[in-house]
Amino acid sequence: MFLGSMNTAILAVALPRLQFGLAASDSQVQWVVDGYQVLAGSMLLTAGALGDRYGHRRVYLTGLAVFGLAATGCAAAGSPAALIAFRAVQGAGGAVLTPGTLALIVRHVPDPAARSRAVGIWTSAMGVGIVAGPLGGGLLVEEFGWRAVFVLSALIALIALPLTASTVGADRPPARHRPPDVVGQALAALTLAGLIEAIIVLPNSLGVAGLAAAAAVVLGVAFVLVEQRRPYPAVDLALVSRSGFAVPLLLAGTLFLALNGFTYYNALYLQRVHGFSPAMTGAWMLFTAIPLLVIAAVSGWCYLRFGPRRTVTTGCLLLAGGLLLLAFTLDASSWAPRIAAYVLVGTGVGLANGSITSAGLRDVPAHCGGVAAGMLATARMAGGALSIAVIGSIVVARLAAELTRWLGAHPVGPGAEEALWQSARSGVVFSTAPAGAGAAMAVGFQQGLAVALGCCAGALALMALLTARQLPERARSEPRRDGEGP
Structure with missing residues (x-):
């Protein structure tokens, strides 16, 4: 679980060095992220069914091996195309990490008290991965280069494989009634x-x-x-049509559209516009990661105490407020409002994320719980993948417009113009470009990011309105039984 959550967080601080090292275009860098998200998100739909059919231990070990081998391929990739291909394979392996680890805990820790402790450790490992990823990744990239983040993932997988094989017993005879779609x-x-x-x-x-x-x-x-x-469909369309599940599904996708876009493009902004090192970028991202970890630890209590409607609405509004504050303060001379924005983002995500899952599963029949959980995870992956594409397109379009405007006012030779465009696409710090052109690139990136963050904030505000109208006011006091009404 630590590996899965760290994999997302650690890559954000490595992207500029990765882009420059492979001379990758902006669209190729977007696919380095989205290649993983697309495969992982789509395969999450049937990861649980594969475990039920072939045994969760076997499927988990296979996925972990694929993830580790693909990470090794990523570390050795010599071109953007090769890296994108290996990232897609890594996503296919990574799809089983989250559901597979939880399924192993549920199956092999039958005692309720021991299982609660195990799930607590499992959840903490996810939070530690989110916190450690940016800072540890920044230090690794600065000291050893961008390939080190993939070497680390491969090493953790290499350690986890024999530990799992030696400590987790074989599954009971798997259920073969549900073939994968x-x-x-x-x-x-x-x-x-x-x-x-x-x-x-x-x-x-x-x-x-x-x-x-x-x-x-x-x-x-x-x-x-x-x-x-x-x-046995990968997506239960009848389940999606229920408002009690459809709204949390939409919320999960929108939440991660905003979070992933903020995570990746804020890291790019700090490095390319302000010239921060990867380690310094990771340190600044802790202002989001630590509140997220702390608030996530108490979000379950907030959900039970204040109900789904208030908890999720408050989380969405806090996240929207943080993004909007950051959009208006990107060019501010003081860092104080930006720190406040980072804290608001982490607090909002920590409060809303788990509560959205609980609200989504609240009225789902017991026999649909695994499928529903997979669909919620897929919505998060899909939202995260779309965010990289949407925000990236806005930022790239605005940067190109500013550089084109500057070139119109300051004509240069064909060779120099191509060099400037290459600088804009290659991940270098904008200050290394000629003074005027570098400033134009920085302004374009900053303005594009501000527009994108404002759009995300607006989408979250609409989700908050939808939540206030559609989610129930109170949490259920007992688990739902099959055949029971909403």
Whole structure:
């Protein structure tokens, strides 16, 4: 669990060095992140079913081995295309980490008190990964380069494999009544990939974006038609149609759209605009990570004490307020308001994230709990993947507009102009470009990020209004039983 959460947090501080080291374009860097998210998100839909069919221990060990081997491939990648391919394979392996570890705890720790302690350790490991990722990743990148973050992931997987094999016993005979929905899973992945590609290429090629969007629509329609006819679909469309589950599903996607966009592009902003080192960037991100860890620890109590409606609404509004404050203070001379914004973001996510899951599972029939949990995790992954594409397209479009404006007022030779565009695309710190051009790039990046953060804040405010109207006021005092009404 530590490995899975750290993998997301640690990459954010490595992106500028990675982009510069591989001479990758902005769209390629976006796919380094989204290649993992798309595969992990789509395969989460059937990770639980694979465990039920073949045994959770076997599926978990296989996924962990794939994750570790792919991380090794990422560390050795010599081109952006190779890195994107290995990241996609890593996502396929990573899809089983979160549901697989929890399934192993549930199956092999039957005593309720011991299981509660185990789940507490499991949850803490996730929080520690979120906190340690930015700071540890920054130190690693600064000392050893961007490849070190993937070497670390491979080493942790290498340690976890024999420990799991030697300490976790074989599963009971697995249930083979629920085959995995391979076709539905593939259509879900291709639909999401087409949508993301359309958003990424939109600033540069309207025609390609239109083709990708059209393909995504066709694949999406095919996905719905296929899922309606499957006896064991990857996505239970009847479950999605229930407002008590559909609203938390939408909330989960929107929350991670905002969080992932903030995490990755704030790290890029600190390094490319302000010239922070990876270690310093990781240290600043602790102003978000630590409040997130602390508030997440008490969010369950808040959910039970104040109810789903108040807890989730408050969390969404705090996150929206933090993003909006940051959008208006990116160019401020004082760092105090930005620190306040980081704290608000961490507090809002820590309060809302777990409560959204609890609210989503509140009225779900017991036999649908695993499928519903997988769908919520998929919504988070999909929202995170879309955020990289959406925010990246806004930032890239604004940066290109500012650089084009500057070049119009300050003509340079063809070779110098191409060098400037390469600097804008390569991940270098903007201050290393010629003074005027570097300042224009920094302004464009900053303005684009401010617009994107404002859009995320607006989306979260709408979600808060929806939450205030649709989520129940009180938490359930007892678990839901099959056949019981909402």
